[in-house]
Amino acid sequence: MSEMFLHKCPNCNATLEFNIESGMVVCAYCGSRYNVKDLLTEAGQAASSAADAAGAPAESAKKTDKIKEFDWGKYKERLTREELAGNRSYLCETCGAEVILGATVASAKCPYCDNNLILLDNVTASLRPNAIIPFKILPDQLSDSVKKFYKNRKLLPFHFFDQNKMSAVRGLYVPFWLYNCHLKGQMTLKGSTSRSYTSGDYRITETSNYDLLRDAQMGFERIPVDASLKMPDELMDSLEPFDYSDLTEFNSGYLTGFISERFDSDPDENLPRVTERVNNSLLEIMKGTCTQYSNVSVSENHMNVDESSVKYVMLPIYLFDCMYAGKTYHYAANGQTGKVIGELPVSKGKKWLYFGIPFLILFAIAAFILRWFMG
Ligand SMILES: [Zn+2]
Ligand SMILES: [Zn+2]
Numbered sequence: 001m002s003e004m005f006l007h008k009c010p011n012c013n014a015t016l017e018f019n020i021e022s023g024m025v026v027c028a029y030c031g032s033r034y035n036v037k038d039l040l041t042e043a044g045q046a047a048s049s050a051a052d053a054a055g056a057p058a059e060s061a062k063k064t065d066k067i068k069e070f071d072w073g074k075y076k077e078r079l080t081r082e083e084l085a086g087n088r089s090y091l092c093e094t095c096g097a098e099v100i101l102g103a104t105v106a107s108a109k110c111p112y113c114d115n116n117l118i119l120l121d122n123v124t125a126s127l128r129p130n131a132i133i134p135f136k137i138l139p140d141q142l143s144d145s146v147k148k149f150y151k152n153r154k155l156l157p158f159h160f161f162d163q164n165k166m167s168a169v170r171g172l173y174v175p176f177w178l179y180n181c182h183l184k185g186q187m188t189l190k191g192s193t194s195r196s197y198t199s200g201d202y203r204i205t206e207t208s209n210y211d212l213l214r215d216a217q218m219g220f221e222r223i224p225v226d227a228s229l230k231m232p233d234e235l236m237d238s239l240e241p242f243d244y245s246d247l248t249e250f251n252s253g254y255l256t257g258f259i260s261e262r263f264d265s266d267p268d269e270n271l272p273r274v275t276e277r278v279n280n281s282l283l284e285i286m287k288g289t290c291t292q293y294s295n296v297s298v299s300e301n302h303m304n305v306d307e308s309s310v311k312y313v314m315l316p317i318y319l320f321d322c323m324y325a326g327k328t329y330h331y332a333a334n335g336q337t338g339k340v341i342g343e344l345p346v347s348k349g350k351k352w353l354y355f356g357i358p359f360l361i362l363f364a365i366a367a368f369i370l371r372w373f374m375g
Contacts, residue, residue, distance in 0.1 A: 017257035107255035173260035181308035191293025227263035
């Protein structure tokens with residue numbers, strides 16, 4: 001059986017939950033509030049380090065050493081075969097039920113007692129994310145975002161959307177890779193200039209073609225790619241942008257009350273996608289240096305990524321449904337900015353709709369019967 005962890009209230013021992021409005025973790029039972037950075041994580045280790053780095057550099061440097069976090073270079077070295085498929089079984093500390101979760105689930109709610117579970121194996125030591133953007137948007141604010149989304153869609157009936165029709169709002173943290181990379185190389189673009197003049201009865205157009213050589217190097221920071229194979233890339237891409245100035249040091253206290261999963265995609269395998277993205281950006285910039293020419297196109301591209309590094313972060317999103325005229329519409333929203341995308345077809349979304357949901361059906365029945373007879 002795998003290890004699980006509950007952030008408990010030091011005052012009354014009830015389970016804590018992250019509160020978006022205050023940015024603190026709160027105890028619903030006794031009302032106590034705590035700073036996430038002050039929360040003790042696994043093994044009684046205070047997770048805070050970046051916050052006090054400015055004040056006491058020597059001591060915090062020591063502290064930072066102790067806290068392991070994700071390092072792809074090192075992780076890759078000792079990566080042999082991972083058990084990412086299938087399920088793991090946990091014992092809920094609070095109600096004692098056996099909870100079956102996907103192997104990549106990092107936080108969830110106990111399906112029996114509704115307590116907030118943190119699955120330690122997936123978010124600590126070498127799997128501890130480098131940073132997180134905590135939720136900023138409240139579930140209540142989503143209906144405004146949806147109205148904004150529908151503002152220019154005149155075909156939909158008035159009052160198509162109101163909060164009453166909203167159901168199953170789920171806050172999730174999705175694992176993301178953030179790449180830094182540096183591109184270097186040469187690029188040849190083609191461009192032309194032309195001039196027209198009249199000579200006697202003739203109108204003459206003279207066109208000159210040029211090869212435009214460019215030596216370029218450019219650094220790109222924080223190029224995001226979602227790190228969960230369950231999440232469709234297009235969906236995640238369309239929820240961008242995130243404001244990375246909100247990135248803060250990871251603490252599992254942010255996950256408490258939300259569903260989350262660890263990464264299951266390989267950052268090296270995503271690199272071509274990143275390279276393509278930065279290459280396209282660079283191309284636009286290079287075209288911008290050829291404004292005196294027309295019909296500018298690329299004839300040769302020898303730009304290469306000569307340096308890259310990756311950070312592992314958790315980013316907040318919402319998934320929710322809306323019922324209208326007997327039909328269910330699926331939506332996703334950026335949990336930091338409130339940007340909504342919607343009317344997602346069911347079939348395509350099937351996989352991610354079940355993101356992090358504990359395996360219930362059979363086990364719920366089994367546990368219930370057991371408790372019934374034993375209680
Ligand atoms: Zn309490
Ligand atoms: Zn439980």
